[in-house]
Amino acid sequence: MTATPQTSPVPARPGRPRSARADKAILEATLDLLAEEAGVAGVSMEAVAARAGVGKTTVYRRWPNKERLIVDALAALKHPLPELAGRSVREDLLTLARSIGADHTDRRSRCVWNVLGGFDRHPELLARYRQEVIEPRREVVRGVLRRGVATGELRPDLDIEVAVTMLVGAMTLQGRVPAPPPADPAGAAERLAEGVVDALLRGIAA
Amino acid sequence: MTATPQTSPVPARPGRPRSARADKAILEATLDLLAEEAGVAGVSMEAVAARAGVGKTTVYRRWPNKERLIVDALAALKHPLPELAGRSVREDLLTLARSIGADHTDRRSRCVWNVLGGFDRHPELLARYRQEVIEPRREVVRGVLRRGVATGELRPDLDIEVAVTMLVGAMTLQGRVPAPPPADPAGAAERLAEGVVDALLRGIAA
Incomplete structure (x- = not known):
């Protein structure tokens, strides 16, 4: 049920581990924002990217909108x-x-x-x-x-x-x-x- | 369990019914604000007074702080x-x-x-x-x-x-x-x- 993709064991894809780390940081940032007072209203793709320390496009590459991101973050809990x-x-x-x-x-x-x-x-x-x-x-x-x-x-x-x-x-x-x-x-x-x-x-x- | 005081049957206290109406408006305003996105953070004595159409002192006369007000509003639900x-x-x-x-x-x-x-x-x-x-x-x-x-x-x-x-x-x-x-x-x-x-x-x- 966790949304983080499996880290690929194939060494030919060096981008994978970094991407898995970014995904984890994005899900954690989403949970942190949800736990704050404003709840869903406090979550935006921009705020998540800033808190996770990644670019906004990195977030959009995996999640098309904040609803999908929130569901994956809750599932990861x-x-x-x-x-x-x-x-x-x-x-x-x-x-x-x-x-x-x-x-x-x-x-x-x-x-x-x-x-x-x-x-x-x-x-x-x-x-x-x-x-x-x-x-x-x-x-x-x-x-x-x-x-x-x-x-x-x-x-x-x-x-x-x-x-x-x-x-x-x-x-x-x-x-x-x-x-x-x-x-x-x-x-x-x-x-x-x-x-x-x-x-x-x-x-x-x- | 409702927080609204009983309307006094004694006609010698003409202020009572108006006060009961104000209390009800204040509790309703609190619930309306709680139902909005920000939840507890969206409730302040000022915002409740404005939404209920009463003065801030009318709110403070009955409730010393927003925590008490929120509990009474939830109890009234x-x-x-x-x-x-x-x-x-x-x-x-x-x-x-x-x-x-x-x-x-x-x-x-x-x-x-x-x-x-x-x-x-x-x-x-x-x-x-x-x-x-x-x-x-x-x-x-x-x-x-x-x-x-x-x-x-x-x-x-x-x-x-x-x-x-x-x-x-x-x-x-x-x-x-x-x-x-x-x-x-x-x-x-x-x-x-x-x-x-x-x-x-x-x-x-x-």
């Missing part, structure tokens, strides 16, 4: 989709819960909220963010749930979309209105992931 | 906490799920995201928002869950905080990255509320 062991639904949901939680507790990832506030004014940005960042992740969760129905681990009448929304909603809520950090953040994150997955699987009714 | 019938945990959780969902699908309430993006820079705003808007609502959900444990409707070992996070997280996620509106928004909202509450109660495991 996410951890790569985790490998799933495929042994049990509980284990795979726990892996996903940890990964989603980690994407949202990182202080830097809070610049995402600045973008969400601007979605009404930027429908193309919203559509691309859904399609390129949100949907691929939801689809991985759906896959685990569908497999669970097929193996009989999950209810045959499971509403997959509701279950996805519960897992993702619970694991993203914590980052939204951050509480004072707990004494043991890693332990707290793990307890939340396990608590959410087990409550989702077993239910809370007696 | 929320629906009043619903009456709970208290007959069953399922019915009360469903009432809460509908109410939380309604708070987050309203297009106007999306200005909240602009504020969340600014929390790192405004710790007082964050602390007040937690204390005055988030916590009273979570406490109502906790109350329903505690009663359910006491009546035996819910598991005796229930992790209350996890269950609150699942209900609130699922019902707020939809508003965050808005999908194209469904053909039947009211029906979709009701199906989500019921789906979430039933999955939470029964679990998704076979």
Whole structure:
């Protein structure tokens, strides 16, 4: 999901590594600008180029407009989709819960909220963010749930979309209105992931 | 939870109704400014007064600073906490799920995201928002869950905080990255509320 191209191992293309470094600097500059007060409004191709220390044409060579650039920068914030062991639904949901939680507790990832506030004014940005960042992740969760129905681990009448929304909603809520950090953040994150997955699987009714 | 003072029924205080109207105009102006691109940075006591059509001293008479004003404006966006019938945990959780969902699908309430993006820079705003808007609502959900444990409707070992996070997280996620509106928004909202509450109660495991 990261937007940075692979550095080519072929020595015949000496321009590649420099280009990868420029891409990384451009994505970082975009995230820095997004994290500032003005959010999407503070991002322009000019401001990104200046902050990344590259020429404007270098930015335009890779990204035709700021909406594409912002979506790639937000995608680069996410951890790569985790490998799933495929042994049990509980284990795979726990892996996903940890990964989603980690994407949202990182202080830097809070610049995402600045973008969400601007979605009404930027429908193309919203559509691309859904399609390129949100949907691929939801689809991985759906896959685990569908497999669970097929193996009989999950209810045959499971509403997959509701279950996805519960897992993702619970694991993203914590980052939204951050509480004072707990004494043991890693332990707290793990307890939340396990608590959410087990409550989702077993239910809370007696 | 709304910040507008009650209009006094006592006719001896003729200034009251005008003051209530001014308060409402000030809160509306604050929300309008928050909904614009700059979010919290776009709100100043001066800009609010100008947009509300009142003098700056009228704003300062009620709110000592913009952080207090913003928290009251965000609180006014929320629906009043619903009456709970208290007959069953399922019915009360469903009432809460509908109410939380309604708070987050309203297009106007999306200005909240602009504020969340600014929390790192405004710790007082964050602390007040937690204390005055988030916590009273979570406490109502906790109350329903505690009663359910006491009546035996819910598991005796229930992790209350996890269950609150699942209900609130699922019902707020939809508003965050808005999908194209469904053909039947009211029906979709009701199906989500019921789906979430039933999955939470029964679990998704076979």
